[in-house]
Each structure stands twice: as C-alpha cells, then as structure tokens.
Amino acid sequence: MTRRFDPWRIGIYLLLISFAILFLVPVYVLVASSLKTFVEVQDLSRLWSPPSTLHLETFRSAWFGIPEKGLRGLGPNIMNSIYLAVPATVISSLLGSLNGYVLSKWRFRGANVIFPLMLFGMFIPYQSILIPLTQTLRAIGLGGTLWGLILVHVVYGIPITTLIFRNYYAEVPTDLIDAARIDGAGILGIYRRVIFPLSMPGFVVVIIWQFTNIWNEFLFAVTILQKPGLQPITVALRNLAGSQIKEWNMVMAGALIAAVPTLLIYVLMGRFFIRGLLAGSVKG
Amino acid sequence: MAHVRRERWIAFLMVLPSIILIAIFVYGFIAWTTTVSLSKWDTVEPDYTFVGLENFRKLLVGAGTSARRFHIDLWNTFFFTLLFLAACVGFGLLLAILLDQKVKGEGIFRTIYLFPMAISFVVTGVVWQWIFAPGTETRLRGVNALLHRVGLGELSWGWYTDTTSIGPFHVALIPVIIAAAWQLTGYTMAMYLAGLRSVPEELREAARVDGASEIGIYRHVIVPMLQPITLSALIMLGHVSLKIFDLVFTMTGRGTGFVTDVPGIFMFETTFQGNHYSQGAAISIIMLLTVAVVVLPYLIFTLRREVEL
Numbered sequence: 001m002t003r004r005f006d007p008w009r010i011g012i013y014l015l016l017i018s019f020a021i022l023f024l025v026p027v028y029v030l031v032a033s034s035l036k037t038f039v040e041v042q043d044l045s046r047l048w049s050p051p052s053t054l055h056l057e058t059f060r061s062a063w064f065g066i067p068e069k070g071l072r073g074l075g076p077n078i079m080n081s082i083y084l085a086v087p088a089t090v091i092s093s094l095l096g097s098l099n100g101y102v103l104s105k106w107r108f109r110g111a112n113v114i115f116p117l118m119l120f121g122m123f124i125p126y127q128s129i130l131i132p133l134t135q136t137l138r139a140i141g142l143g144g145t146l147w148g149l150i151l152v153h154v155v156y157g158i159p160i161t162t163l164i165f166r167n168y169y170a171e172v173p174t175d176l177i178d179a180a181r182i183d184g185a186g187i188l189g190i191y192r193r194v195i196f197p198l199s200m201p202g203f204v205v206v207i208i209w210q211f212t213n214i215w216n217e218f219l220f221a222v223t224i225l226q227k228p229g230l231q232p233i234t235v236a237l238r239n240l241a242g243s244q245i246k247e248w249n250m251v252m253a254g255a256l257i258a259a260v261p262t263l264l265i266y267v268l269m270g271r272f273f274i275r276g277l278l279a280g281s282v283k284g
Numbered sequence: 285m286a287h288v289r290r291e292r293w294i295a296f297l298m299v300l301p302s303i304i305l306i307a308i309f310v311y312g313f314i315a316w317t318t319t320v321s322l323s324k325w326d327t328v329e330p331d332y333t334f335v336g337l338e339n340f341r342k343l344l345v346g347a348g349t350s351a352r353r354f355h356i357d358l359w360n361t362f363f364f365t366l367l368f369l370a371a372c373v374g375f376g377l378l379l380a381i382l383l384d385q386k387v388k389g390e391g392i393f394r395t396i397y398l399f400p401m402a403i404s405f406v407v408t409g410v411v412w413q414w415i416f417a418p419g420t421e422t423r424l425r426g427v428n429a430l431l432h433r434v435g436l437g438e439l440s441w442g443w444y445t446d447t448t449s450i451g452p453f454h455v456a457l458i459p460v461i462i463a464a465a466w467q468l469t470g471y472t473m474a475m476y477l478a479g480l481r482s483v484p485e486e487l488r489e490a491a492r493v494d495g496a497s498e499i500g501i502y503r504h505v506i507v508p509m510l511q512p513i514t515l516s517a518l519i520m521l522g523h524v525s526l527k528i529f530d531l532v533f534t535m536t537g538r539g540t541g542f543v544t545d546v547p548g549i550f551m552f553e554t555t556f557q558g559n560h561y562s563q564g565a566a567i568s569i570i571m572l573l574t575v576a577v578v579v580l581p582y583l584i585f586t587l588r589r590e591v592e593l
Contacts, residue, residue: 012385019379020396023466026411033414044419047429099299106295114303116587121310123579125527127551127568129313131320131561135330136313155309158302187291187298216404218530219548223556234406238534241410248414255410259403266402270395274474277401280520 034058034253041249055249062253071247072228074254077236081215084146084232088153089210095154096161096206101195103162104169105177106187115166122159122280126219134223149224149232153214161206164279168202169195201272208269209276212262233258314572321565328559339566350563356542357550359452361574364461364546365525371465372521373514376472381502383473384480394477398470405467409534412463416443444536447543456543460532467531468524472517479513480506519582523575547571 033041035051035058046052065073102108103115133152134143142148172195180190218234225231228239237258241251266273321340324333343354379397383390400408418441419425424432428440442448444459483506491501529548538545538553547567555564 009385012382012387016379016382016387016393019375020393023396023400026400026408026415026466029411029414044423044425044429047425048433095302099302102295102299106291108292108296114299116583117311118302118306119583119587120579121306123523123575123583124310124314125548125568125571125575127527127529127548127564128317128572129309130317130551130568131555131565132313132316133309155305158306162302186287187294212402216406218404218406218534219552223552234404234530237410238406241413241534251410252414255407259407262402262404263399266399267395270398273402274398277471277474278478 030252030256030259033249034062034256036249038247038249058249058253059257062250062257066250071240071243071250072236074233074236074240074257076229077231077233078257080146080230081232081234084149084153085211085214088150088157088214089207091150092154092157092161092210093203093206095158096165097196097199097203098191099158099162100165100169101191104166105174118159118162120159121156122163126156130219130223137224144224144226144230146225146230149220152220152224153217157210157214160280161210164206164209164276165199165202167279168199168205172198204269204272205276205279208265208272209280212265212273215262317565318569320562321569323562325561326559326563330561335562339562340570343563343566343570353542353545353550354547354567357545357547360454360457360544360546361526363453364457364528365522367457367461368464368525369518369521371461372469372472373517375465375469376517377476377507377510379469379473380476380480383477394473397473400467401470405530406534408463408467409531412459412466413535416459418442418445444539444544447541449543454543456536456539460535460544463535464525464528464531468521472521475513475517476510479510483509515582519578522578526575526578527571
C-alpha cells in the first residue's frame, strides 16, 4: 500500500490541502485585518492583502476602547465572560457528576423516566423558555445580573453534563462498587472514595465542553444582560460589529480576542474536546 | 434490607435538586410560554387574557404582515436546513474518507477541519459578514473584490444582500449556509471518522479478497455501515438548524424583505424589541414543536435500544 507516485494519493493530498486552505480563509481574514491600521483596513484595493506593517496597536484599542470615538473596549467583557464561565462550569460539572453517578449505578424507581425527561432539556429551542425565564429572574432579584446568567447556564447544563458522566460511569466496573460496599461504604462513601478519584478524565471532558459552550453562548446573554458593562464578550462583540461606523480592524481584533481562549483549549486538549463533541450525540 | 432502602432514598435525594430545576426551568416554563402564546400580552405589562389560538392564526393563516414574515421564515428554515445538512453530511463524509487513507499529517488536517467548532457563532458571523459583504458597484468589498481582482468580476453579486428569489428560495441564504457549514462540517467529519475507525480491518480485507476495488469497498461495505451515524448527524445538525439564531443575527440580521430571516430572529425581535410577548411565545412554541418532531422519536429510539442491550 506504499506505492510512491500513485496519482490517487496525490489527488487525496491535493483535496485535503485545498479544503484546509478554504477552512483557514476566515482565520487569514481575522489575523490580517486585525493587524492593519484603520486607514489601511479602509483601503479596498488592499482588502485581501496582508498588512503592510504589523500594527499591534489595534489589539490595544480593542481591549481598552477608543474613548474619543465613543468605542468601548472589550477587556471588561472578557473578564465578565471569565466570571460567568468559570463558576457556571464548575457547578454544572459537579451536578452532572452526582447525577451521572446515581443514574448509572443506583437506578431508583422512575430513573428510566427521569433521565430521558432531563435529556430532552438540551434539545429544546431556548426561545421557548425565554419569556418565563426573564420574568422569573426579575422576580427573584437576579434579572440583569451575572449571577442570574450563571444560574441559567447551570440549569440548562444539567442534561449534557449528566449524560456525559452517566456514560462515563457506566464503564466503571460494578465489582469496584460491590467491593467497597462489602467494606461497609455507603452511597456517598463510594462516591467519595471510589468514583470521584476515577472521575478526572470525565471532568476534563465535561469542563472543556461546558466552558466552551458557555463562553460562546449568545442568546441567553443578550436577553438577560442589558447593561453593556456586564455583558460577556459575545454580546459586546456583536454590538461592536453592529455599530454604524465599522472599525473593521478593531472588530476583527475583538473577534480574535473572543476566539482565542476556546481555540487554545481546543488546540491543547483536542482529544477531550472531541470526546465531549461525540458524547453530545446521545450515544448510549 | 433497611439500609438498602435508605440508600435508595439518598440516591433519589442526590438527584432531586436537578430534577426540581429541570421540572421548573424546562417543563414549567414551556407550560408558562404556552399560556403566554394563548394570551393577549402585547405590551411591557403582562396580560394573560385568554384569546385561544389567535396568535397562531395570525402567524400561520391570513394576509397580515406577521403571517407574511412568518411564512418567509418557515421557507427559509426549510431551505437552510436542507442545504446545510446536505453540505455537512456530504463534505463531512468526504473529509472523513480522505483522512481514513492513512495520510501523513492526519492530525493537522483533522485539527484544521474541526477548529471552527470551538469558536462562537458570533465570531463566525462577524468574519463571514466581512467575507460576503458585497460593497457597491464602485467600491467592491469581500469576495466581490477578490473576484474582480482575478478577472472574474462578472461573477460578483449581492451575496446576503441580494433580494432575488427562485420560487420561495432566497439566494441570500447561500452565504449564511456556507458560514454555518464551515462551522459544523468538522462535527460530521469527526463522527464519521470515529465510525470508520470502528470498521474491523478484517471486513475490508475480506472485501479485498473478494476482488472489490478500494472505492467499491467504501460504496458497498463501509458507507452502508455508517448509516446510523448519518442519522445521528442529521438529527443533531437538524435541531441546530431549526433553532438557529446567533449566527444569522450577527451575520446578516433579518435582511431586506426578510431574505435571511428565521423564526429565532422574528421571536427575539417581536418579543424583546417590540414587546409583542404573546406573538413571540407563539413563534417559540412552533419552533419547539418542530424540534420535538425531529428529536423525540430519535431520543426514544436510542434510549430504548440502550435498555434492551
């Protein structure tokens, strides 16, 4: 199978490389435009050309804003995304781990009904719960707050985190649990001493998945958080991109800043990212 | 046996918080939205006066502006879903098969095809808005500028601003579909690749011994084995496409004459910008029903098969 000048194999590589180039076009646009000055990015004859100089200043103005033009910086919004995504990810992962443990190893009566009902929650169009959600958050004093949005991500994260952990714990041999039981451990003791220490790979998958999704989320954020100072990066970026006079270099720099954290996670921990991705397709 | 029963209780209590949260935030809220969709609530102040199916009637039948917009939305969703699924499944399968040929640098190619999955629809929308911005006759932008530069200027068109339609199909959807497919083709590729890797080598070997060509092996042996994956991919991407919002909202918005409008945008605008809460609720209930029709049979089927195993 290792023929050297096989036209088939050359064709395969040509196709693979062509697709790779197509996939990378948006990356080129992002990087090239964000390194240009405002004057250069306006020059349509040089629209697709690489930047003539590497103008890193744009990233500074994307982060801190340009007060004299009334443009807000995205730095505070990046911080908001961190304050949002970190606690929401941690809490929903822990809940998912507990649920997954119980639903895979301690099936109580009715568990067979409860699990599918839970799972359906991850498929619903969130538009169909948005009106009661905003009303309820306002009623309990969490309307327009980051804590409100954290609660929302914790709740709607339950189905997917439970699913991933349930499938993960299904692989843990029941013998281990039986042995711990003979030693006198109860349901919580088994979780603490047997299951939790085995859970790290599961947690990595779930944490990466949840963090990425919460960081990238837009609909909940744009409906719940009205104050520009509180909005996460996706909402702020869309507002910047939707403004009348487009500072395209700044918009692209902002988009890059918004994409870098999750891209880094993807590049460094791709294996776990893909596992989360495939777990979402409800493979039992 | 007393302690076993006690532990059953503890097990139930451990999942109880999640059960309560899901019961309220998913099922309670859906019931609440349904109530709103049957009400008169049309200002900032809630008004739960029952009006029956009036809000649905205004969207689905009649010649009002709402019905006109919603009909366009439904057609747009239909064509968007059809072409988006075709692109993701077709290119995803092609890329997976290519990567399955023991190529050098497989990891790099895979990383490149899959990275869009890691970024936000908002970022995707921003970049592709730039790429497909048509500009004007004298000041061409985006792809049009590129086409002009390589001497293919006559191929330039209005992209997502074009209001041409072929029957009920708005051509302005094409750039949005390209952006969505760019983001999610890697997902189907990853699913197919995982499937291809689980095809036993003996099976390929046996087909080779029987004199099948490499292409023949794929056509007659391997691709038919991937059918369950195709089904999962269609369901997962189908439900994404039926409720799509972020990408279209960022990239194009509703478009002139609603050429790129979708129910998600209509719902958001009419509810939170127009305060027509009952109409927004009706739209969202229709969205929920379409998603349920696609997802529920699949969910029941997969979970039942799992129980049998």
